[in-house]
Amino acid sequence: MKALKPDTIVPGAGHFDRVVCSPSVLDGFGWIFRRPYKIDRADLFVDGTHCANCEPMNRPDVAETCRWAPESRPFGFRFQISSPALRETWCHRIDVIGYAAQRPVARVSTFCPSLHNDHLPLPPPALAERVSGVAGEHFRLQGLKMFTDLIDVLRRYAVPLRGRLLDWGCGCARVLRWFFIRDEFVVLNTKHSSAGNDLPVGCDVDPEALEWCRSNLNGCFALVPFDPPTSLPSGAYDLVIACSVLTHLDRFRQQNWLEEVHRWLAPGGYFIASTNAEFAFRSKHPHLKPNGVWKFIEQWAAAFCRPRIVKTILDDMPDPSIRWFVPEQEYRMVFQSRTFTEQLCARFFDVVGYVECGLDGFQDVIVCRKSKV
Numbered sequence: 554m555k556a557l558k559p560d561t562i563v564p565g566a567g568h569f570d571r572v573v574c575s576p577s578v579l580d581g582f583g584w585i586f587r588r589p590y591k592i593d594r595a596d597l598f599v600d601g602t603h604c605a606n607c608e609p610m611n612r613p614d615v616a617e618t619c620r621w622a623p624e625s626r627p628f629g630f631r632f633q634i635s636s637p638a639l640r641e642t643w644c645h646r647i648d649v650i651g652y653a654a655q656r657p658v659a660r661v662s663t664f665c666p667s668l669h670n671d672h673l674p675l676p677p678p679a680l681a682e683r684v685s686g687v688a689g690e691h692f693r694l695q696g697l698k699m700f701t702d703l704i705d706v707l708r709r710y711a712v713p714l715r716g717r718l719l720d721w722g723c724g725c726a727r728v729l730r731w732f733f734i735r736d737e738f739v740v741l742n743t744k745h746s747s748a749g750n751d752l753p754v755g756c757d758v759d760p761e762a763l764e765w766c767r768s769n770l771n772g773c774f775a776l777v778p779f780d781p782p783t784s785l786p787s788g789a790y791d792l793v794i795a796c797s798v799l800t801h802l803d804r805f806r807q808q809n810w811l812e813e814v815h816r817w818l819a820p821g822g823y824f825i826a827s828t829n830a831e832f833a834f835r836s837k838h839p840h841l842k843p844n845g846v847w848k849f850i851e852q853w854a855a856a857f858c859r860p861r862i863v864k865t866i867l868d869d870m871p872d873p874s875i876r877w878f879v880p881e882q883e884y885r886m887v888f889q890s891r892t893f894t895e896q897l898c899a900r901f902f903d904v905v906g907y908v909e910c911g912l913d914g915f916q917d918v919i920v921c922r923k924s925k926v
């Protein structure tokens with residue numbers, strides 16, 4: 554039988570609620586989902602090698618979140634392995650593969666550095682909750698999974714892991730902190746200078762989050778206005794990431810900001826952004842059902858269509874989460890379809906990839922490149 558390579562399986566929706574790697578024991582639990590499959594078992598892979606069958610775990614909370622897709626089934630899992638070999642590497646890669654009728658159909662993945670290798674502090678709960686709704690270990694784990702997902706996207710689309718990085722809307726560095734943990738994790742520059750000045754590695758509209766980043770991470774951070782332009786230099790970056798930032802901007806702001814990001818990038822540079830798309834919309838609104846012909850298509854031909862409801866963009870829901878800096882009428886909770894995002898980005902960039910549920914097993918990810926000329 555051919556050995557399964559976990560990273561060739563598409564990412565599913567899902568989450569790790571716990572992953573702990575003590576010197577010789579690895580244990581954790583979580584869940585995995587991919588429409589339209591009924592996932593009935595999951596396997597644990599560590600550093601690409603099959604290690605154990607996961608135990609099933611009853612997850613009524615997840616069943617509720619996914620009840621909008623009755624033709625599918627999420628799978629709750631737990632694992633615990635002990636092996637002296639776990640001591641040998643400072644960071645492991647964990648992949649849990651979900652199977653439907655013996656076929657591998659989805660993956661959730663995370664790096665897992667042992668705790669003593671994570672030397673950076675975590676932000677205070679108020680700052681962490683402002684960007685994620687969680688704090689402490691949950692915040693740490695969430696950022697680590699997002700970082701893993703991001704690295705997977707970079708590798709999948711052959712985005713060079715070298716160059717000058719900007720995390721636009723970095724908040725209190727839920728994702729960005731992992732770029733600072735250890736050089737061999739990834740070689741993107743987190744400290745760079747342009748014409749003798751420090752070039753920011755992160756920017757945001759939230760001065761408190763930036764203050765925390767400046768005091769705790771060894772990089773330069775810039776306060777930017779809620780609307781462009783900014784004072785960041787043109788053509789200075791090779792990679793701009795935006796994790797859950799477009800998810801707060803209405804369609805006009807998204808367009809203006811894409812133009813600004815395009816200006817920041819060097820020719821051939823990449824922009825990678827996450828959006829709330831169909832999975833995010835449907836799991837936040839499990840009671841909503843499609844109308845008319847789509848009701849029947851979803852029921853009888855689930856394998857051939859994506860769940861619809863957001864046809865273009867829903868961008869009028871106020872979001873109070875940073876009301877101290879941006880009025881909630883301006884800051885939004887935004888959901889948008891894949892087609893809308895691809896068409897909007899294509900006005901400024903070459904769209905080179907799109908991964909459904911590609912960030913944190915929840916948001917979609919678009920990969921864009923600025924043309925070389």
Ligand SMILES: C[S@@+](CC[C@H](N)C(=O)[O-])C[C@H]1O[C@@H](n2cnc3c(N)ncnc32)[C@H](O)[C@@H]1O
Binds near residue numbers: 721757777875
């Ligand atoms: C959901 S949080 C995500 C933060 C961070 N990217 C992460 O994944 O933890 C959204 C962040 O975007 C920032 N933000 C929103 N609009 C922005 C804008 N126009 N320019 C820069 N940052 C913005 C917010 O202040 C907040 O920190």
